[in-house]
Amino acid sequence: MKKQTATTLRAFLVELVIYAALVVAYFFAVLHFLGGWLYQLETQHRYTYAGVAILLIIGQAVVLESVTTFLLRMIRGRSE
Amino acid sequence: MFFPISNSHISPIYLVIVGFLIGILGGFFGVGGSFIAGPALRLMGIDWNFAVGTDLAHIVGKSVVAAKRHRALGNVDLKLGLLMAVGTIGGAECGAQLIQMLKRAGNVNLVVSVVSIVVYVSISSFMVWESHKTLRQKPRSTGTPSSATAKKADPSSFGHVTRRIQRFKIRPMINLPVSGVTISLWVVILVSFIGGLFSGFLGGGAGYIRMPSMVYVLGIPTHLAVGTDLFEIIISASYGTFTHAVKGNVDILIALVMHTGAAIGAQIGAISTQYFAGPKIRLAFVPLPLIGAAIVIYTLFTGHKL
Numbered sequence: 071m072k073k074q075t076a077t078t079l080r081a082f083l084v085e086l087v088i089y090a091a092l093v094v095a096y097f098f099a100v101l102h103f104l105g106g107w108l109y110q111l112e113t114q115h116r117y118t119y120a121g122v123a124i125l126l127i128i129g130q131a132v133v134l135e136s137v138t139t140f141l142l143r144m145i146r147g148r149s150e
Numbered sequence: 151m152f153f154p155i156s157n158s159h160i161s162p163i164y165l166v167i168v169g170f171l172i173g174i175l176g177g178f179f180g181v182g183g184s185f186i187a188g189p190a191l192r193l194m195g196i197d198w199n200f201a202v203g204t205d206l207a208h209i210v211g212k213s214v215v216a217a218k219r220h221r222a223l224g225n226v227d228l229k230l231g232l233l234m235a236v237g238t239i240g241g242a243e244c245g246a247q248l249i250q251m252l253k254r255a256g257n258v259n260l261v262v263s264v265v266s267i268v269v270y271v272s273i274s275s276f277m278v279w280e281s282h283k284t285l286r287q288k289p290r291s292t293g294t295p296s297s298a299t300a301k302k303a304d305p306s307s308f309g310h311v312t313r314r315i316q317r318f319k320i321r322p323m324i325n326l327p328v329s330g331v332t333i334s335l336w337v338v339i340l341v342s343f344i345g346g347l348f349s350g351f352l353g354g355g356a357g358y359i360r361m362p363s364m365v366y367v368l369g370i371p372t373h374l375a376v377g378t379d380l381f382e383i384i385i386s387a388s389y390g391t392f393t394h395a396v397k398g399n400v401d402i403l404i405a406l407v408m409h410t411g412a413a414i415g416a417q418i419g420a421i422s423t424q425y426f427a428g429p430k431i432r433l434a435f436v437p438l439p440l441i442g443a444a445i446v447i448y449t450l451f452t453g454h455k456l
Contacts, residue, residue: 082418085414086414089414093166093410096410097151097162097407101403101406101407104403105153105154105403106154108155108402108403109154109155112155112398116395116396116398117396119395119402120391120392120393120395120396120400121392122402123207123391123392123395123400123402123405124207124210124388124391124392124395126402126406127207127208127210127211127214127391127402127405127406127409128210128211128214128388130211130406130409130410130413131210131211131212131214131215131409131413132214132218134215134409134410134413134414135214135215135218135219135413135417138215138413138414138417139417
């Protein structure tokens with residue numbers, strides 16, 4: 071049981087490190103470029119902005135969920 | 151990091167950590183976590199309207215992640231979630247209208263504060279009583295629920311009242327095979343409408359009302375109530391995000407950054423539910439409404455909005 075907990079904890083920490091690196095890259099690459107465009111959209115086309123906002127957050131959720139699930143499977147192998 | 155939409159400077163690390171903590175709570179308890187996210191954004195100097203709208207957008211993303219994970223664990227009743235979304239949206243609109251009426255009468259802050267304190271404390275007190283009683287009655291059956299059968303046999307000391315509500319046969323009756331319940335559609339709509347009413351009236355997603363009422367009134371097993379509530383939140387919070395975004399209250403960039411932390415927190419929270427029995431999850435839920443009550447009492451006595 072203790073061995074299993076240690077394995078889970080190690081897998082989680084490895085996942086956290088990989089995830090953090092991906093998130094930092096994401097901040098600089100995506101949000102930096104999106105910022106200006108979204109600001110313009112928010113000030114000039116509110117309804118389009120509202121739709122884009124929902125699509126972006128749902129899209130990010132689906133992608134991040136897939137990334138974290140993939141990382142978990144990759145690290146833990148078949149035990150997940 | 152500068153966020154041009156809300157014209158604010160906030161550390162992305164702070165946002166990720168706040169998102170992570172709220173993600174764990176959301177994944178485990180099926181709540182939006184607005185009672186923490188709102189004050190956390192306010193602490194960084196964001197206007198109240200942006201805090202509310204941005205928080206809703208972040209809740210949508212976090213709920214997608216947590217609901218997907220719960221669905222993989224078999225904890226989501228899609229039929230029930232869709233039906234509840236209808237009542238929630240209707241209730242939220244009525245709650246918002248009620249707020250407008252109180253604003254015109256000039257006593258909105260006092261009424262909302264008193265109502266929320268009473269509601270939060272009542273929920274916590276009831277859940278402490280019920281989960282303690284259930285845990286004392288069934289000391290051997292509260293181990294790790296490893297199978298779907300164990301989840302469906304979620305014991306509750308309030309079960310006799312729930313069964314009486316389920317016998318309330320006003321047509322149309324709906325069968326919810328995933329939850330193992332047959333119940334009047336009107337009861338489902340009424341429960342979700344009340345949840346929505348509190349959501350519109352007190353702000354946030356009102357998961358602290360909907361999750362317990364799904365368990366105690368509809369008789370949904372706790373694990374399924376958590377997962378289904380999250381699925382339902384995706385729909386109602388998306389609606390809220392859209393209306394707030396149109397009014398200029400959403401900084402989606404802040405929500406996206408917060409969500410990077412929430413995504414992993416929600417997964418951890420959702421996976422953790424596997425290791426706890428229903429009554430233990432309900433007992434652990436108790437501090438959440440009390441935190442909400444403490445925030446309202448602080449606001450009421452100091453005049454500062456957190």
